[in-house]
Amino acid sequence: MTMIRAALRPVDETDRDRLLTWRNDPTVAAFMYSDHPIGRAEHDRWFDALPANTRRRDWIVEADGRPAGLNSLVDIDRDQGRATVARYLAPDAPRGAGLGGFAEFKMIDHAFGPMGLRKLWAEVLASNEVAWTLHMTHGFQREALFRAHVVKGGLPRDVIGLGLLAEDWVERRPAARARLLGKGFSVEALDAPLV
Numbered sequence: 001m002t003m004i005r006a007a008l009r010p011v012d013e014t015d016r017d018r019l020l021t022w023r024n025d026p027t028v029a030a031f032m033y034s035d036h037p038i039g040r041a042e043h044d045r046w047f048d049a050l051p052a053n054t055r056r057r058d059w060i061v062e063a064d065g066r067p068a069g070l071n072s073l074v075d076i077d078r079d080q081g082r083a084t085v086a087r088y089l090a091p092d093a094p095r096g097a098g099l100g101g102f103a104e105f106k107m108i109d110h111a112f113g114p115m116g117l118r119k120l121w122a123e124v125l126a127s128n129e130v131a132w133t134l135h136m137t138h139g140f141q142r143e144a145l146f147r148a149h150v151v152k153g154g155l156p157r158d159v160i161g162l163g164l165l166a167e168d169w170v171e172r173r174p175a176a177r178a179r180l181l182g183k184g185f186s187v188e189a190l191d192a193p194l195v
């Protein structure tokens with residue numbers, strides 16, 4: 001088993017260009033809602049607005065010290081105690097090696113721990129089985145089917161909505177943690193608080 005040294009760190013200025021490259025890569029863009037190639041100016045506007053946006057938090061997933069993906073909490077609603085999870089791995093990041101699960105674990109712990117949220121939400125293209133299975137492995141339940149919800153490649157596509165409650169996570173966390181330890185992630189990496 002190849003062991004990945006993984007961590008999450010806040011997005012910083014050094015990530016500006018790589019995020020644009022990643023987001024436009026077909027291996028990432030295919031799974032996002034919007035279908036158009038993102039230009040420099042649109043990206044810079046988005047990136048420049050991140051620090052002041054209290055409704056989202058973004059972390060870079062690192063694998064063996066190299067940036068390997070973007071992991072975000074968006075639509076953070078403090079009144080409702082809810083946020084939406086979003087993530088993708090970089091085009092050259094290892095797939096199926098547990099990085100996505102590692103990021104899911106860390107983000108859920110942070111959301112229900114220090115952030116004090118009570119519900120996480122995710123929307124995934126119905127065809128993206130890897131992504132919704134990953135959420136369900138961590139205790140998300142399928143709560144919605146949005147029919148013909150987004151247009152991708154000129155065709156309307158179904159979207160699945162999944163929710164995880166803080167009390168579900170209390171039950172599911174030990175198994176999720178054991179699973180990631182079994183995939184070679186360290187206790188230190190799993191338990192380190194997010195900044």
Ligand SMILES: CC(C)(COP(=O)(O)OP(=O)(O)OC[C@H]1O[C@@H](n2cnc3c(N)ncnc32)[C@H](O)[C@@H]1OP(=O)(O)O)[C@@H](O)C(=O)NCCC(=O)NCCS
Pocket residue numbers: 027028031032086087088089090094095096097098099100101102123124125128130131133134137
């Ligand atoms: C979804 C995504 C984050 C998953 O990351 P990952 O590191 O490959 O996922 P993991 O290895 O943690 O877990 C994936 C699970 O699906 C399984 N799997 C099956 N086919 C797979 C495939 N082609 N690629 C990756 N995993 C696959 C893995 O075995 C694993 O199952 P397990 O926990 O039972 O072992 C990543 O594939 C990705 O960035 N996709 C493109 C963007 C995207 O779809 N984002 C989500 C949009 S809502």
